[in-house]
């Protein structure tokens with residue numbers, strides 16, 4: 001199963017990817033998680049990415065394409081992978097297509113979680129308040145300002161990625177505003193159809 005999950009920040013990509021990882025036994029490749037780990041470990045890539053991430057902007061394509069190329073080439077990705085947060089620009093999507101074509105592979109599906117932006121802002125504000133109320137720490141890029149920058153980056157850079165995959169007829173859309181279990185069910189239905197099509201095709 002080779003899958004891309006698309007959707008704005010806060011749409012639930014991480015939650016759904018984690019469930020898909022359990023179901024299909026393939027790695028969940030989250031560039032955001034990998035970059036945060038690089039920041040924590042103070043690697044050169046992490047040090048370069050930190051200020052950009054804190055603002056809510058996108059790190060350079062070369063950085064994330066390099067990370068994903070390594071992950072896709074790793075033995076545990078032989079049976080497939082779930083891309084969570086990548087590609088986020090058309091250049092990244094093109095780089096991914098090249099990487100897969102070089103291995104004679106293709107994506108099984110690209111699933112876009114559609115959400116309402118106003119509801120998303122309310123959802124993120126609640127998440128931040130709940131976390132603070134429990135004494136937890138909030139991600140630097142979950143502040144309202146950084147979150148708005150992330151949303152703007154999504155609309156400017158990542159929405160065209162959905163159009164890129166729609167043109168290739170591989171894009172499926174799921175209502176990301178539904179309850180978490182209902183979203184999982186909708187994704188399962190989409191994937192059942194996608195896998196059957198691939199087998200028949």
Ligand code: AMP
Pocket residue numbers: 009031032033035052053054056057058059060061064084085086087088089092141150
């Ligand atoms: P996420 O956890 O997916 O929301 O990612 C957190 C932050 O990491 C983003 O706001 C970007 O700064 C950076 N990031 C993650 N994935 C990418 C990507 N594919 N391209 C560029 N920047 C990324």
